Amino acid sequence: MRAFLGVLACSLTVLSVHGLYSASDDVVELNPSNFNREVMQSDSLWLVEFYAPWCGHCKNLAPEWKKAATALKGIVKVGAVDADQHNSLGGQYGVRGFPTIKIFGANKHKPEDYQGGRSSQAIVDAALNALRSLVKDRLGGKTGGSDYGRQSGGGAGNKKDVVELTDDNFDSTVLDSDDFWMVEFFAPWCGHCKNLEPEWTAAATEVKEQTKGKVKLGAVDATVHQGLASRYGIRGFPTIKVFRKGEEPEDYQGGRTRSDIVARAMDLYSDNSLPPELQEILNEDILKKTCEDYQLCIISVLPHILDTGASGRNSYLEVMRTMAEKYKKKMWGWLWTEAGAQMELESSLGIGGFGYPAMAAINARKMKFALLRGSFSETGIHEFLRELSVGRGSTATVGGGALPKINTVEPWDGNDGVLPTEDDIDLTDVDLDDLEKDEL
Helix, strand or coil: CHHHHCCHHHHCCCCCCCCCCCCCCCCEEECCCCHHHHHHCCCCCEEEEEECCCCHHHHHHHHHHHHHHHHCCCCCEEEEEECCCCHHHHHHCCCCCCCEEEEECCCCCCCEECCCCCCHHHHHHHHHHHHHHHHHHHHCCCCCCCCCCCHHHCCCCCHHHEEEECCCCHHHHHHCCCCEEEEEEECCCCHHHHHHHHHHHHHHHHHHHHHCCCEEEEEEECCCCHHHHHHCCCCCCCEEEEECCCCCCEECCCCCCHHHHHHHHHHHHHHCCCCCCEEECCCHHHHHHHHHHCCEEEEEEECCHHHHHHHHHHHHHHHHHHHHHHCCCCCEEEEEEECCCCHHHHHHCCCCCCCCCEEEEEECCCCEEEECCCCCCHHHHHHHHHHHHCCCCCCEECHHHCCCCCCCCCCCCCCCCCCCCHHHCCCCCCCHHHHHHHHC
16 A cells, blocks of 8 residues: 555646647647637637646547647647646636547637547548638638737627626626626726726627626726725726625736636636536446546445435435535546446445445546545545545555446436345245255
């Protein structure tokens, strides 16, 4: 066990690691600081990969992505975003798994998903097809909305997407809303406010599209609506505050470009997004996909249905759903199985045969796992997952050094278990004479 502790910090933490691309590659490394300048303001066609350094599929794609970038050099731009490190940028474009490839064409605010193969040839073919479509649209006079105003990296957006807030409508529009609000307090004569206006407008339009209206941007003329300015202690312009229903507003501390504002809005949106799906392990594909696509997969082995009944099982599943909600910003997968249904999995995790319910967190890229030692409760699981998040706790190697064989089973029907009847028990092969000798 001692040999495993030395690699703990890199095996189960969610710390960033070196990316898959370097300055010597023809792949442009993108991040929140340069994405707007390089991609959004560009007239070029862009293919952008959102990846995580720990993702096995991403590692397999990397050499093909580099070859495609070299072949397309000077024709189509090819970039990559480490979305594990820059998760706000990935969230901005709805990235839920890795690798995700998007094509930024005429309308940079509405990139298309790449659905093709993962070979360099397939990538190049798709890029050239997209380029032909872009040129055809330009010949036909279509701009696709990409030629928004270029002030400091913004897009013109639609001014109607910035909600005008006043002393009269503020409470009903913002404070009583279930949505998140980012509100700018400005003065018409303020130079910084004038510089912010196109960025704020462009961000409002993009945030509206990306969050389906769940995050809204508003603006208050604080020289007119002085009651609001006084209520929230506005002393300088522009001042931006974030409002959540039932909570005190907080000061926005981020940058003032469109991409900075959108990134903060997407962080707010993720607070209101759905938690990851809790899946029953019904076959090998479910286990393999979940554990390979996510940095950690959290697996619970629950007692047999005859031991808990439906109500007992549902209470355990509800605990798991609560924790999946609590940790939804982590890119973790959540799975469960019934005791005895996947014995090879239990054996590989050192669970087999007793101590249910049990929980393990598997890092498939390292083939390491950690076991829940505390109670199977919200408090116990929170302590367990928090320790993993900061690189603490003990780990071991998955038995056999690989994910085990998984049986294909029927999904739980949601009902109580049923004991077998006498008709279901076959005693034809039992030699009662031998049984009596053994007892003697």
